[in-house]
Amino acid sequence: MYTTQPQTEIFREDISEYVAQLQLHMALQARNLVPNLTHAPDSRQQLLQETQATIEKLVSRQNF
Template structure:
């Protein structure tokens, strides 16, 4: 095999690897979009968490007030 044929083969291999990596990065980006909630879902989740924490706190405070009577 001459040097020019070897160089063409190596170039083709590099291009194949680049295509594979680009495809893999694209696939990983799509997967990440499916795993991470969008901003409106995250805000709803935070509001729900805050509401639940506040309700739990108020429940604890009201029980303490009843017990102290």
């Protein structure tokens, strides 16, 4: 015989499944944002240069 689960338990399972899918999606998105590690020294150097350029732009545009 089939027994039904209480609504709160079904809701809790739905939320758990949603959170698991969201975590997977966020992990995959984060992988796309992180520089590729196959060329780690080059990637780190490029990231450093880009960060320095961005900071210099921001500082040069500030009004003191």
